[in-house]
Amino acid sequence: MHSASDSNLPTIIAPRGAGPAELALAVGGLAIGTGEFASMTILPLVANDLGTTLPAMGHMISAYALGVVVGAPLITIFLARMPRRLMLVCLMLMFAVGNFLGALAPTPGLLIAARFLAGIPHGAYFGVAALVAAALVTPDKRGQAVSRVMLGLTVANIVGVPLATWLGQVLGWRSAFVIVGLLGLLTAGLVSFLLPAIAAGNASPRRELGVFRRLQVWLTLLMVAIGFGGLFALYTYVTPTLLQITHASPVAVSVLLGLMGVGMTVGNLAGGWLADRSRTATIFGVLVWNALMLACFAWTAPHLWLAGLNLFLIGTGIAVVPAVQTRLMDVAGDAQTVAAALNHSAFNIANALGAWAGGMAISAGMGLSSTGPVGAVLALGGIVVLGISLAVDRRTGPAPALAAAK
Numbered sequence: 001m002h003s004a005s006d007s008n009l010p011t012i013i014a015p016r017g018a019g020p021a022e023l024a025l026a027v028g029g030l031a032i033g034t035g036e037f038a039s040m041t042i043l044p045l046v047a048n049d050l051g052t053t054l055p056a057m058g059h060m061i062s063a064y065a066l067g068v069v070v071g072a073p074l075i076t077i078f079l080a081r082m083p084r085r086l087m088l089v090c091l092m093l094m095f096a097v098g099n100f101l102g103a104l105a106p107t108p109g110l111l112i113a114a115r116f117l118a119g120i121p122h123g124a125y126f127g128v129a130a131l132v133a134a135a136l137v138t139p140d141k142r143g144q145a146v147s148r149v150m151l152g153l154t155v156a157n158i159v160g161v162p163l164a165t166w167l168g169q170v171l172g173w174r175s176a177f178v179i180v181g182l183l184g185l186l187t188a189g190l191v192s193f194l195l196p197a198i199a200a201g202n203a204s205p206r207r208e209l210g211v212f213r214r215l216q217v218w219l220t221l222l223m224v225a226i227g228f229g230g231l232f233a234l235y236t237y238v239t240p241t242l243l244q245i246t247h248a249s250p251v252a253v254s255v256l257l258g259l260m261g262v263g264m265t266v267g268n269l270a271g272g273w274l275a276d277r278s279r280t281a282t283i284f285g286v287l288v289w290n291a292l293m294l295a296c297f298a299w300t301a302p303h304l305w306l307a308g309l310n311l312f313l314i315g316t317g318i319a320v321v322p323a324v325q326t327r328l329m330d331v332a333g334d335a336q337t338v339a340a341a342l343n344h345s346a347f348n349i350a351n352a353l354g355a356w357a358g359g360m361a362i363s364a365g366m367g368l369s370s371t372g373p374v375g376a377v378l379a380l381g382g383i384v385v386l387g388i389s390l391a392v393d394r395r396t397g398p399a400p401a402l403a404a405a406k
């Protein structure tokens with residue numbers, strides 16, 4: 001590892017360049033994204049094979065999310081002194097083992113436990129990967145570097161999830177977890193080969209715990225948990241909505257979901273570019289965009305082509321991720337690792353909140369397409385939290401890094 005002597009130079013020099021190093025980190029995102037979302041698409045196959053009900057087997061989705069929420073802070077706190085390349089390798093090996101155990105699980109209970117284990121490294125991996133990617137480039141390119149790492153997560157919705165779902169249908173659901181586990185092993189190998197040895201610096205468990213004393217960190221995480229819950233309110237119920245309201249065929253549903261994945265990829269890349277220009281304006285603008293696009297879904301859902309266009313535009317709302325991730329780096333001070341990992345805990349809380357809010361609306365008789373407007377309300381809630389955060393900034397003064405980022 002070479003330290004930069006100039007603040008305009010990267011902090012870390014990768015042995016084969018920043019591009020290959022970012023690619024290695026992005027493959028990890030592809031593995032995690034494929035495993036997380038494909039587990040939803042193969043759920044009926046799992047329930048049928050293990051002789052249980054769909055709602056009962058749905059606990060494996062909740063177990064994974066719980067693993068993310070719990071694992072992100074615990075790993076980054078207790079392994080704070082571990083060199084970053086070694087930590088990333090260990091996290092991907094744990095992820096691979098969790099998926100292989102899931103493929104071998106003979107009972108629903110053991111499968112749920114395996115999914116919890118697979119979820120534990122999720123948030124810590126993305127948090128550390130984002131920090132490493134940001135250190136590989138100059139400060140004015142951090143947002144784009146983070147977006148390239150997250151690219152694997154969005155590409156998973158276009159390539160990884162359809163492939164894993166197809167394999168699950170042809171070879172059995174266990175094969176999907178095997179493929180994801182192999183991707184985890186591939187990531188561990190690429191990270192070992194393409195990333196430099198990266199020391200933990202001054203990080204320590206006590207220093208990382210300091211993140212919980214920072215109000216702006218809590219406000220940013222709350223903004224994510226509420227504001228991004230809108231996307232999950234719609235996404236959780238999008239397949240039955242497209243089948244029953246849009247009257248799309250199963251093949252058309254796959255195409256429409258692929259369009260949403262393409263929108264996520266486009267939004268992710270655009271979000272990185274925008275975040276490097278103004279983090280605050282990007283977060284505000286994307287949340288407003290999300291509210292508008294989600295609200296439109298109640299009117300576009302009955303029409304196939306309009307629904308497809310709307311889903312693509314809703315997918316672009318993921319553009320908020322690089323800006324939020326880099327904002328957390330700015331407000332976390334010397335506890336950046338835990339803060340970056342907690343971002344993914346917040347996204348999983350958003351997943352649960354959105355699914356609950358959308359389900360409540362459907363149960364209340366508002367119809368499947370009501371999840372769009374419900375999601376819009378959550379996005380507006382995120383804007384309110386952002387407003388509170390900015391008001392606190394004006395009253396107390398932002399951290400130096402945050403002031404420079406605006």
